[in-house]
Amino acid sequence: MNIYYHPLYTKGIDSKSTFPKERYDLIKDALAVNELSNTIAIKTPNKVEINDVYRAHSKDYVDAFLNSDLSEKQVREIGLKPWSDKIIDRTLFLTGGSVSALYDIYKGAPVSANMAGGTHHAFSERGSGFCIFNDIAICAIKAIEDYNYNRVLIIDLDVHQGDGTASILKNNDNAYTFSVHCKQNFPFKKESSNTDVEVESGVDDQAYLNILDKSLDTLNSVESDILFFQAGVDTLNTDRYGKLSLTIEGLNERNKMIFDFAQKRKNPILILMGGGYSEPIDNTVAAFRDLFIAAAKYSL
Numbered sequence: 455m456n457i458y459y460h461p462l463y464t465k466g467i468d469s470k471s472t473f474p475k476e477r478y479d480l481i482k483d484a485l486a487v488n489e490l491s492n493t494i495a496i497k498t499p500n501k502v503e504i505n506d507v508y509r510a511h512s513k514d515y516v517d518a519f520l521n522s523d524l525s526e527k528q529v530r531e532i533g534l535k536p537w538s539d540k541i542i543d544r545t546l547f548l549t550g551g552s553v554s555a556l557y558d559i560y561k562g563a564p565v566s567a568n569m570a571g572g573t574h575h576a577f578s579e580r581g582s583g584f585c586i587f588n589d590i591a592i593c594a595i596k597a598i599e600d601y602n603y604n605r606v607l608i609i610d611l612d613v614h615q616g617d618g619t620a621s622i623l624k625n626n627d628n629a630y631t632f633s634v635h636c637k638q639n640f641p642f643k644k645e646s647s648n649t650d651v652e653v654e655s656g657v658d659d660q661a662y663l664n665i666l667d668k669s670l671d672t673l674n675s676v677e678s679d680i681l682f683f684q685a686g687v688d689t690l691n692t693d694r695y696g697k698l699s700l701t702i703e704g705l706n707e708r709n710k711m712i713f714d715f716a717q718k719r720k721n722p723i724l725i726l727m728g729g730g731y732s733e734p735i736d737n738t739v740a741a742f743r744d745l746f747i748a749a750a751k752y753s754l
C-alpha cells in the first residue's frame with residue numbers, strides 16, 4: 455500500500471500552534487518499525503493540478519489564496535498559525551497527496567492513503583478549521599468526471615462534521631456524503647450531508663460503535679463503487695478538541711467496521727487522515743499508526 459507524504463506537510467505551521475505538525479513524522483517513525491512496514495511504501499506526492507481545484511472551489515478564492523491575497527477574516531477562519539507563504543506549497547502538496555492516492559486506486563489498488571488531507575471544512579469560496587482546499591470534494595469530482603466512477607461514498611468519522619464537503623457536493627448525485635460527528639462540536643452551524651449522524655458529547659466506545667453499526671446499515675441501499683474514508687481520530691478521549699470518550703481500541707474497532715463494510719461491497723478505499731489533537735500527541739500517533747496498519751492489511 456502507498457501512503458503519500460511530503461516533507462512540506464510539516465512546514466509553514468508552528469508546532470506550538472493549535473495544529474500539531476509533529477504528528478506526521480511520529481506516525482512515519484511508528485510505521486517504519488511495524489511488522490507490516492515492508493508492505494507500506496511512503497511515496498512523495500505531486501502538487502495538485504490547479505484545474506482539479508477549480509472544479510471544487512471558486513476561481514476567486516483559489517486565486518486569492520495562491521496570490522497571498524486572502525482577507526484577514528479569511529485567514530483567521532482557516533486558523534493555521536503563523537500564516538506565511540510556505541502554506542501555499544504545503545497545501546498544494548497536501549492536496550496532491552490525496553489525488554495521487556486516488557490515482558493508485560484508479561490504477562487498481564484496493565486501498566491507498568494520504569498522510570494528511572481529509573480537509574473537510576473547506577467550502578467552495580472559503581477555508582475554515584485548518585482546511586484550505588477540500589481534498590475530499592476535489593477527489594470525488596475527479597473520480598466521477600475523469601475516472602468514471604458512478605458513485606463515491608464518503609464516510610467521514612472525524613469528530614467534526616464534514617460541512618464543507620456536504621456543501622460542495624450537495625447537488626452531485628454521484629457523490630454520497632455520510633458524516634458521524636459530535637453534535638456539540640464545531641462547526642456550530644451544520645450543513646446537510648446526505649446522511650448526518652449526531653452523537654452526544656461524552657459517548658464511549660460501546661455507544662459509539664452501536665450507533666455506527668446501525669448507521670452503516672442504512673447505507674445498504676446506497677450503491678457505490680469507491681469509498682473515501684475520512685478517518686479523523688479526534689474522537690479519542692485524550693483529544694483536546696474532541697469531546698468524545700473513545701479509546702484506541704474503540705477506534706480500531708471503528709476502522710475494522712469500515713474495512714469490513716468496504717470489503718462486503720468490494721469497494722476500494724481512499725484513506726484521508728483528518729483531525730487528531732491529543733495531548734500528549736502519542737495517542738493520536740498510535741491511533742493513526744493502527745489505521746494505516748489496518749489499511750495495509752486490507753491491501754494484502
Ligand SMILES: [Zn+2]
Pocket residue numbers: 612613614686688728729730
Ligand atoms: Zn476534526
